[in-house]
Amino acid sequence: xxxxxxxxxxxxxxxxxxxxxxxxxxxxxxxxxxxxxxxxxxxxxxxxxxxxxxxxxxxxxxxxxxxxxxxxxxxxxxxxxxxxxxxxxxxxxxxxxxxxxxxxxxxxxxxxxxxxxxxxxxxxxxxxxxxxxxxxxxxxxxxxxxxxxxxxxxxxxxxxxxxxxxxxxxxxxxxxxxxxxxxxxxxxxxxxxxxxxxxxxxxxxxxxxxxxxxxxxxxxxxxxxxxxxxxxxxxxxxxxxxxxxxxxxxxx
Amino acid sequence: xxxxxxxxxxxxxxxxxxxxxxxxxxxxxxxxxxxxxxxxxxxxxxxxxxxxxxxxxxxxxxxxxxxxxxxxxxxxxxxxxxxxxxxxxxxxxxxxxxxxxxxxxxxxxxxxxxxxxxxxxxxxxxxxxxxxxxxxxxxxxxxxxxxxx
Numbered sequence: 125x126x127x128x129x130x131x132x133x134x135x136x137x138x139x140x141x142x143x144x145x146x147x148x149x150x151x152x153x154x155x156x157x158x159x160x161x162x163x164x165x166x167x168x169x170x171x172x173x174x175x176x177x178x179x180x181x182x183x184x185x186x187x188x189x190x191x192x193x194x195x196x197x198x199x200x201x202x203x204x205x206x207x208x209x210x211x212x213x214x215x216x217x218x219x220x221x222x223x224x225x226x227x228x229x230x231x232x233x234x235x236x237x238x239x240x241x242x243x244x245x246x247x248x249x250x251x252x253x254x255x256x257x258x259x260x261x262x263x264x265x266x267x268x269x270x271x272x273x274x275x276x277x278x279x280x281x282x283x284x285x286x287x288x289x290x291x292x293x294x295x296x297x298x299x300x301x302x303x304x305x306x307x308x309x310x311x312x313x314x315x316x317x318x319x320x321x322x323x324x325x326x327x328x329x330x331x332x333x334x335x336x337x338x339x340x341x342x343x344x345x346x347x348x349x350x351x352x353x354x355x356x357x358x359x360x361x362x363x364x365x366x367x368x369x370x371x372x373x374x375x376x
Numbered sequence: 377x378x379x380x381x382x383x384x385x386x387x388x389x390x391x392x393x394x395x396x397x398x399x400x401x402x403x404x405x406x407x408x409x410x411x412x413x414x415x416x417x418x419x420x421x422x423x424x425x426x427x428x429x430x431x432x433x434x435x436x437x438x439x440x441x442x443x444x445x446x447x448x449x450x451x452x453x454x455x456x457x458x459x460x461x462x463x464x465x466x467x468x469x470x471x472x473x474x475x476x477x478x479x480x481x482x483x484x485x486x487x488x489x490x491x492x493x494x495x496x497x498x499x500x501x502x503x504x505x506x507x508x509x510x511x512x513x514x515x516x517x518x519x520x521x522x523x524x525x
C-alpha cells in the first residue's frame with residue numbers, strides 16, 4: 125500500500141486535484157480534432173401547476189447525451205418526502221444526487237422536529253446548496269408539495285435563485301410549455317382540468333423541442349395522497365413490425 | 377446548544393464579512409529559511425500556486441471556516457461575547473477526542489455539537505476519508521501533530 129508523506133488528514137467532499145490535468149487533456153483532445161464526451165443532460169420539459177386541492181407536476185421522459193437519446197424512458201420526477209416531489213432538468217447526475225441529498229436531509233430534519241416537512245424547508249435547503257456551488261451543479265428544479273399551509277410550488281435555478289409561483293416550467297422545452305400555461309391557466313382548477321393542462325403543456329414541449337420526447341409522466345399531490353402516474357400518456361409509441369423477420373429473408 | 381446556534385449556512389451582513397478567512401492563495405508549505413519545503417510538499421510550480429485549478433477551489437477550502445466565523449460573529453452581536461466563547465471552548469474540548477492522526481476517528485462529539493449529525497452533504501458521500509487508497513505516513517503525521525517537525 126502506498127504511503128503518502130502528507131501532514132494533514134484527508135477531508136471528504138469535492139476534490140479539485142485533477143482539474144488541471146483534465147484541462148490539459150481537453151486541450152490536447154481538441155487539438156487532434158475530437159471532443160470530450162458530453163455529460164448526460166435531461167434536455168427536458170418539466171412543469172408544475174397549483175390547482176384547487178394541491179399540485180400537479182409533469183415531465184417528459186427523454187435523456188440526451190449530446191445529439192443522441194441516452195434514455196427513452198427516464199424518470200424525472202424525484203421523491204423528496206411523502207408530501208413533496210421534485211422534477212429535475214439539466215445535468216442528469218446533478219439533479220439525481222441533489223434531490224437524493226435533500227431528501228435525506230429532509231427525512232433527518234422531520235425526524236428531529238417530529239412533523240411533516242414543509243415545502244419551504246426543501247426550497248431553502250436546495251437554494252443554499254446550489255448557491256454554495258455557484259451554478260457549477262447544473263440542476264434546474266421544479267419543487268412542489270402540499271404541507272400544513274396548503275399547496276406550494278417553487279422553481280429553483282442552477283445558481284440558486286428561486287421563484288414561488290402558481291405555475292412554472294423549466295428545461296429546454298419550457299417556452300413551449302409556458303405558452304400553453306399562459307393561454308389556459310386559471311385559478312382554482314379542478315383536478316382533471318389541471319391534469320389535462322399539464323399533459324398538454326408537456327406535449328407541446330415534446331413535439332416542439334428536440335431535447336424532450338417519449339412519454340409524459342404526471343404526479344398529482346393532494347393533502348394525504350400522492351398519485352404517481354408513470355406513464356400517464358405514451359405520446360410517442362414505437363411502431364410495431366408488420367412482417368415476421370424470418371419470412372422477410374430471401375430464400376437461398 | 378440548539379437555542380444558541382439555530383442558524384445554519386448564513387450569509388451575514390457586509391459588516392461581518394471582515395471576519396471571514398482572507399483569500400490567501402493556494403498556500404505553499406513554507407519550510408525553513410522561507411522557501412518551500414521540497415521534501416514534504418513536492419516540487420513547486422508558479423502556475424499551480426497563483427491560479428486555482430477550479431473556480432470553487434478556494435471558496436470550498438475555506439467554506440466551513442467562513443461559516444463558523446460568520447455564525448460566531450452574528451451570535452456575538454445578538455447574545456454578547458459569552459455565547460461564542462462558550463461554544464468555542466466546547467468545540468476545542470470536543471476536537472481533542474480523537475485517535476492518532478493517521479487513523480480514522482469518528483469525531484462524534486464534534487459532529488453533534490456542530491449539528492452535522494443531522495445533515496448529509498457531499499463531504500459524507502464523496503471522497504470518504506475512511507476509504508481513501510492512500511495512507512498517511514504514521515511517524516511523520518504524529519511528529520507534525522506534536523510539533524516536533
